[in-house]
Amino acid sequence: MKRLVTVSVISALAWMGLATVSRAQTSTPQVIRLQGFLSRVTGSTRTPVSGPVTMTFRLYNNDIGGTLQTTFGPTTVTVTNGIYEVELPFTRNRFAGANRYLEIEADGETMTPRLRMTSAPYAYVADTLDGFEGPELDDTAEIAAHTADPDAHREHASLEESLEIDADIAAHAAAADPHPSYLRKAGGTMTGAITFTSGAGAMLNMYSTGFNNVERPVIAHSPAFPTWGLKYRDSDDTYVFQGDGLPALAVNLTNRTVGIGTGTPGAGMALDIVGTTRTQVLTITGGSDVAEPFEVSGAAPMEPGTVVSIDPDGSGGLRMSDRPYDRTVAGVISGANGIKPGLTLEQEGTVASGTVPVAMTGRVFCRADASSGPIRPGDLLTTSAVPGHAMRVEDPSLAQGAILGKALGSLDAGRGLVLVLINLQ
Numbered sequence: 001m002k003r004l005v006t007v008s009v010i011s012a013l014a015w016m017g018l019a020t021v022s023r024a025q026t027s028t029p030q031v032i033r034l035q036g037f038l039s040r041v042t043g044s045t046r047t048p049v050s051g052p053v054t055m056t057f058r059l060y061n062n063d064i065g066g067t068l069q070t071t072f073g074p075t076t077v078t079v080t081n082g083i084y085e086v087e088l089p090f091t092r093n094r095f096a097g098a099n100r101y102l103e104i105e106a107d108g109e110t111m112t113p114r115l116r117m118t119s120a121p122y123a124y125v126a127d128t129l130d131g132f133e134g135p136e137l138d139d140t141a142e143i144a145a146h147t148a149d150p151d152a153h154r155e156h157a158s159l160e161e162s163l164e165i166d167a168d169i170a171a172h173a174a175a176a177d178p179h180p181s182y183l184r185k186a187g188g189t190m191t192g193a194i195t196f197t198s199g200a201g202a203m204l205n206m207y208s209t210g211f212n213n214v215e216r217p218v219i220a221h222s223p224a225f226p227t228w229g230l231k232y233r234d235s236d237d238t239y240v241f242q243g244d245g246l247p248a249l250a251v252n253l254t255n256r257t258v259g260i261g262t263g264t265p266g267a268g269m270a271l272d273i274v275g276t277t278r279t280q281v282l283t284i285t286g287g288s289d290v291a292e293p294f295e296v297s298g299a300a301p302m303e304p305g306t307v308v309s310i311d312p313d314g315s316g317g318l319r320m321s322d323r324p325y326d327r328t329v330a331g332v333i334s335g336a337n338g339i340k341p342g343l344t345l346e347q348e349g350t351v352a353s354g355t356v357p358v359a360m361t362g363r364v365f366c367r368a369d370a371s372s373g374p375i376r377p378g379d380l381l382t383t384s385a386v387p388g389h390a391m392r393v394e395d396p397s398l399a400q401g402a403i404l405g406k407a408l409g410s411l412d413a414g415r416g417l418v419l420v421l422i423n424l425q
Contacts, residue, residue, distance in 0.1 A: 032088045038106060039082050048082025056105040057088055063101045063114050069094050073105075207234070238263070287342030289362030289422065291334045293354035294318045305336030305367040305417055306388035307404065308358060316351045318358065324391065326383040327401040329424065331358040332390075336365035337417050361422050366390050366404070368411050368418040375411040375418055389415060401425070 034057070038049045056073030060066040070090060077084050094100070101114035207213045213234035221228035227245035232238070240263045241249040247263030259265030261274035295317040296302055308318040310328040318330050334341045334357040341357050368375055369389040375381070376392075381404045384391035392407075393399045409419040 030089065030091045032090050033085065034088055034102075035083070035085045036104075037082045038079050038084055049079045050081055051079060052076050053079050053084070053106050054108070055084075055086070057086070058103040058105070059090060059094055059117075060101045060103060060114060061099060063116065066101070069100065207232075233263075236264075238265075284342040287334075287340040289334055289339070289341050289359040289364045290343045290345065291341035291357035291359050292345045292352070294330075294356055294358050295354045296320075296333075296356045296358075302333055302356070302388065303336070303367070304333050305365050306333045307331075307366060307383055307390050308333060308388075309383065317354070318356075320388045321383040322385070322387045324383055324385050325395070325398040325402040329383050329402055329404055331360050331422060331424065332364050332366045332404070332420065333357070334359040334364055336367070339363065339365055359422050360424070363408065363419060363421055365417045366420040367415065368407075368420075369415050370411045370413050374413065375407050375409075377407055377410060379407045381405055381407055381418075381420060386415070390418070390420070 038053065039046045040049055041047075053076070054074050055077045056071065056075070058071045059069040061069060072088050072090070075086070077086050095117070100117040102117060103114045104111045207218075211234070213232075215231065215233045215235065217226055217229055217231040218239075219230040220226045228243055229241070231240050231242060233240060236255075237253040239251045239253070240247050242263075247259070247261065250259035250263045250265055251257075252259075252265050255265070255267060257265035257267070257269055257272060259272040259274070262272055265272040294308075295315070296308060297311055297313075297317055297319045302308070302320060307321045308330050309321040309326050310330050311317045311319045312328070321329060341359065342362065344357055346353050366381070367389045368381070369384050369386045369391050371386075371391070372384070372394055373392050380393040380396075380399060381390040382393050382399050382402045383389075383404065390404055393403065403423070403425045405420045405422040405424070407418055408421055411418050
């Protein structure tokens, strides 16, 4: 009696162990390579088979009987001196169970016993994590082996509909890890807040909605120092870097303003600094005069370019000039003809404060009167009898202490604006 006997070796195109998963990695090949030796036995004689053999391969969940999982064949396999090789297209889902057994049929004869599948085919799942294939995982979803080293950092993940990287790992608990942390992404639709936390303190705390959130730290130094780091104030959309709860740097996203030393940058100020500023070179491109704000008395607001003098009431304020060669002349209200102050000096909350910027030095347009004579560049200017207007100095003996500055422009007759280099003397 003749019968076929096969000795087979299973290998798989897979990996032993777990490695970092990234988008760049391709999927595990869905194939198992089977190598075997097929011989024909007649009595006590064993003869290696050569030539084509019709073979069928069946996968069961038991060594005897059981449930058929999948079948490959019948297929023609070339056997040379008893040796054959075939690639079985068994996909990874066929190995979801605990035990799998391969049954081989050659030329209608079923080999016994079935061959138990060992670890290599199960390496199919090495590139999966809770049902996610390697290419489906983000580059940042790295899997790191965990040790009992108390300084080892956790980077394990459980990816379901929500994402949780939990700190409660027994090995780390036993090691008394001094730096526990975890990432929690709550909500099955991935819409909840993301929080790195340990104990009562949040290390990274992102809001789950975009409106009406409570002011709180979004990045904290550590559980012991929750007021050191970065907080967000949703009421006015401001990020504030803080140290011990005190603001160091604030960025208002709505007004596009920055504050240093303050958590509430002033409206209309691109940069609001509380404290002393030190710099090597300061270039100002938005104005051309140095001004100080004063309170100016008068029945109506005064126009930019108006000449003002010291108010005799002793309040420290100013008034509109109204007589020629006035030795109490103080300057010109800044802002006429589109020329703005480049630098404003003020101490808020004191007498050295006010609401009207008055140019003390620099270039400014000034309201002038040419009734006493045409104004030419280089002429000394003083106050005139026309309220708020300057005129050319005609009598140097009267001008001492009443000079406003020098004309940079001309005015042939009447009244108008003249560019003046302010230089009180």
